[in-house]
Amino acid sequence: MKYRPDLDNVPEEIRAYIESLEAKLARLQGRQSAPSPAADKTAAPEPAEPPTTINLITISKDGYVKRTPRHFYSRQKRGGMGVFDLETADSDHPTLLTLADQSDTLLLFTDDGRGFRLPAGKIGEAEVRAKGQSLRDLLQLRPHEQIVAALPADQTGYVVLVSQRGWARRVRHNYVGSNLIQGISFHDVKEGGPLAAACWTNGQGDVFIMTQEGKGIRFNEAQIPARGCLGMRVDVTDRVVGVASVTAASGVLLISEDGKGTIRLMSGFSANKAPGAGGKIAIKSDRLVGGATVTAQDDIFLISRQGKLIRFLADDIPPKEGVVQGVNCMSLRHDEVVGLGVSRG
Numbered sequence: 001m002k003y004r005p006d007l008d009n010v011p012e013e014i015r016a017y018i019e020s021l022e023a024k025l026a027r028l029q030g031r032q033s034a035p036s037p038a039a040d041k042t043a044a045p046e047p048a049e050p051p052t053t054i055n056l057i058t059i060s061k062d063g064y065v066k067r068t069p070r071h072f073y074s075r076q077k078r079g080g081m082g083v084f085d086l087e088t089a090d091s092d093h094p095t096l097l098t099l100a101d102q103s104d105t106l107l108l109f110t111d112d113g114r115g116f117r118l119p120a121g122k123i124g125e126a127e128v129r130a131k132g133q134s135l136r137d138l139l140q141l142r143p144h145e146q147i148v149a150a151l152p153a154d155q156t157g158y159v160v161l162v163s164q165r166g167w168a169r170r171v172r173h174n175y176v177g178s179n180l181i182q183g184i185s186f187h188d189v190k191e192g193g194p195l196a197a198a199c200w201t202n203g204q205g206d207v208f209i210m211t212q213e214g215k216g217i218r219f220n221e222a223q224i225p226a227r228g229c230l231g232m233r234v235d236v237t238d239r240v241v242g243v244a245s246v247t248a249a250s251g252v253l254l255i256s257e258d259g260k261g262t263i264r265l266m267s268g269f270s271a272n273k274a275p276g277a278g279g280k281i282a283i284k285s286d287r288l289v290g291g292a293t294v295t296a297q298d299d300i301f302l303i304s305r306q307g308k309l310i311r312f313l314a315d316d317i318p319p320k321e322g323v324v325q326g327v328n329c330m331s332l333r334h335d336e337v338v339g340l341g342v343s344r345g
Contacts, residue, residue: 055120056301059096059147060088066132067123070343073311079328082310085303087131093305097341098150105153107176110145111194113187117153117180140183149198157202160221162209164239167192168231168275170224201245206271208246210291213238216282218271233278242290251319253294255302257287257336260326261317263294268321284325289337297345304335
């Protein structure tokens with residue numbers, strides 16, 4: 001459709017109905033455009049960049065996982081509407097994005113605090129708009145266990161784990177290496193509630209913990225003892241949504257559910273002398289989805305609850321030292337951003 005009427009002044013329930021029909025139409029068009037069995041099976045969609053072995057891996061709330069080569073996703077300008085990527089039931093929305101080479105191994109952590117290793121190549125490659133496969137066919141997950149973090153495995157340094165209530169723990173790389181016992185526990189949910197986020201660190205920098213209400217705290221990672229400690233004091237109405245490894249020169253991408261985001265420069269966010277404080281405002285938002293350390297050359301991927309995905313350069317977002325509301329990164333109508341991923345430039 002080349003022309004779409006302005007729906008801004010249409011009642012919300014009617015606009016939601018129209019957008020649900022648009023979503024169904026897009027999915028039907030995707031199925032109809034798929035090649036028939038008699039078609040040339042060697043034909044492939046035209047790539048948006050030179051073919052690469054880097055894959056976008058999407059995980060849904062109920063544990064469906066999909067791996068699709070990155071070159072099938074065109075880069076847009078920030079603020080676009082994106083394309084439909086993951087086809088799942090309405091109750092099973094996307095929750096997590098990560099990017100990895102098909103030869104890489106993923107390090108996965110669940111809300112129960114358990115860790116798993118999964119070779120990316122074991123995830124079946126799927127086309128854009130596919131449903132994917134159940135992670136429960138690949139991992140021994142508990143009935144209601146959800147993946148909350150997906151990192152590249154076999155790095156050096158430490159993995160920092162943070163719970164919803166702000167409890168932090170630092171795990172040395174050899175404990176999550178190739179000898180990892182699948183499903184081993186790294187976090188006790190009695191200390192700080194379910195696990196919420198994880199990141200790699202080099203062992204010498206700071207960590208930046210962020211919450212849904214847009215608050216953050218930065219402190220030296222070496223202050224986290226082996227058994228863990230309270231990294232951030234979190235209000236009862238709030239919860240941790242992300243953690244990133246930073247230095248004074250870093251910029252952290254912060255994305256809200258409404259599609260707005262900013263790159264918060266750590267040069268304007270002073271470090272605390274110790275963990276355990278209440279944090280301070282990092283972005284004007286009470287619906288922060290998460291964040292990640294980025295550079296201007298990185299590609300940003302955002303996915304919405306309805307499975308729409310957009311890709312754009314981090315350089316499209318102006319970095320800020322102070323507290324701002326952010327700029328429009330993804331155009332949404334009766335939808336919300338639920339996950340983000342970064343592809344290093």
